[in-house]
Amino acid sequence: MKNKMKLKIGGVPEHFNLPWKLAISEGDLRDKDIMLHWEDMGGGTGQMIKGLQNKSIDVAVLLTEGISRAILQGLDAKILQVYVKSPLHWGIHVPFDDKSIQETDELEGKTFAISREGSGSHLMSYVLADQKDWNIDKLKFNSVGDIYGGLWALKHNEAQAFLWEKYTTRPYTEQRKCRYIDEVVTPWPCFVVAVRTEIAEQYEEELQLMLDVVNKRAKSVKENEFTPEILSWRYGLKINDVTKWLSETEWNYEGAKFDEDFEKVIQYLLKLKLITEQEAENYMEKLF
Numbered sequence: 004m005k006n007k008m009k010l011k012i013g014g015v016p017e018h019f020n021l022p023w024k025l026a027i028s029e030g031d032l033r034d035k036d037i038m039l040h041w042e043d044m045g046g047g048t049g050q051m052i053k054g055l056q057n058k059s060i061d062v063a064v065l066l067t068e069g070i071s072r073a074i075l076q077g078l079d080a081k082i083l084q085v086y087v088k089s090p091l092h093w094g095i096h097v098p099f100d101d102k103s104i105q106e107t108d109e110l111e112g113k114t115f116a117i118s119r120e121g122s123g124s125h126l127m128s129y130v131l132a133d134q135k136d137w138n139i140d141k142l143k144f145n146s147v148g149d150i151y152g153g154l155w156a157l158k159h160n161e162a163q164a165f166l167w168e169k170y171t172t173r174p175y176t177e178q179r180k181c182r183y184i185d186e187v188v189t190p191w192p193c194f195v196v197a198v199r200t201e202i203a204e205q206y207e208e209e210l211q212l213m214l215d216v217v218n219k220r221a222k223s224v225k226e227n228e229f230t231p232e233i234l235s236w237r238y239g240l241k242i243n244d245v246t247k248w249l250s251e252t253e254w255n256y257e258g259a260k261f262d263e264d265f266e267k268v269i270q271y272l273l274k275l276k277l278i279t280e281q282e283a284e285n286y287m288e289k290l291f
Contacts, residue, residue: 008209009038010202013051014064016043017171018234018245019087019194022221022254023064031216037209045149049122055080061202062210066091066123068189070197071268073121074290075282081203082290083196084214085261089253091193093127094169096181098157104164107185108135114143116153116162124153124166129275131166131187139275154180170248174239190271191264192255214258221254265290 014020026032027039042060044050048069054060056078063070064086074080097104104110117125125144132139145162147153154175156162169186176183198210224230234245269286272278 007036007038008206008213009040010061010206011040011042011059012062012064013042013044013054013060015047016045017168018238018240018248019252020064021230021234021237022217022224024237025224026217026220031220032213035212035216037213037216039213045151047118047122047124047149049119049125050149052078052121053119055197055199058199062196062198064194064196066126066189067191067193067195067264068126068268068272069121069123070195071265071286071290072126072272072277074197075269075272075278075286079200080197081200083198083203083210084258085192085194085255085264086196086217087194087252088192088255088259088261089251090189090191091123092169092251093123093131093166093187093189094172094176094183095131095185095187096153096157096165096167096172096176097163097184098160099179099182101160101163105184107131110164111135111137112141112143113163114145114161116147116156116165117144118149118153119146120144126272126275126277127166127187127189128164129277130189130271133271133275134187150175157181170240170244171238173241173244191268192261218254218256218258222256225249225252225254225256262287 027041032039048065051063051065052073095107115128129139132142145156147156150167153165157165175181231242231245235242269283273283
């Protein structure tokens with residue numbers, strides 16, 4: 004290999020990314036001459052897309068639908084691999100004190116808090132609307148930055164709904180900062196690893212080695228009997244919740260490809276008018 008690879012990587016400060024945190028902190032990557040500086044990005048996929056765009060990060064672990072749309076709309080990046088192959092369970096949250104909202108159907112015509120345009124909380128609002136057969140052209144949004152902005156918007160009636168990963172928000176529902184009423188599940192593998200195109204071209208071998216190391220670490224996280232305790236301590240979640248989440252979550256241990264699922268993502272983005280037919284042309288070539 005040429006030189007020691009030094010890159011900045013961004014991801015959400017959530018339990019999904021424990022394999023990365025451990026591979027970095029315990030030296031798995033350093034032993035392979037791969038130096039990664041991890042940056043927690045609480046603003047989620049929308050923030051990471053901006054980071055790739057302005058080159059403040061080189062690699063991102065982000066939502067499949069968000070990065071796919073961004074690349075097809077001109078972001079100079081490539082998807083390296085599906086990272087988490089199971090779907091994401093998005094909790095549908097509403098203001099704790101607003102008892103007029105008890106069911107998801109009552110959110111039609113209401114304002115959804117989103118972290119930012121193009122984020123998962125934004126795009127999954129469209130998926131929810133489609134599943135509920137609402138008019139997607141009438142969806143209303145309020146960009147709030149991150150989970151704390153979402154909770155603030157619900158409390159101050161700046162929004163009536165907020166989608167976020169349901170286990171991450173569990174402590175806030177218990178603190179009565181919001182109320183969970185249902186969930187919406189992504190119809191595809193939820194997280195991918197993406198990289199700026201120039202980095203992909205410069206470090207092809209090293210990036211593959213990086214993925215191999217993290218995939219191996221993910222397998223050990225899944226199989227380790229102490230993982231629930233580690234996750235509970237690191238992320239402030241209850242053991243029961245972590246154990247249930249772990250049973251629902253599968254990382255992409257073998258680095259498998261999911262071409263059919265990407266076709267599903269593109270068809271959904273087209274159906275929801277989030278990309279154009281022209282943007283969707285030759286999508287596999289553009290994404291990878």
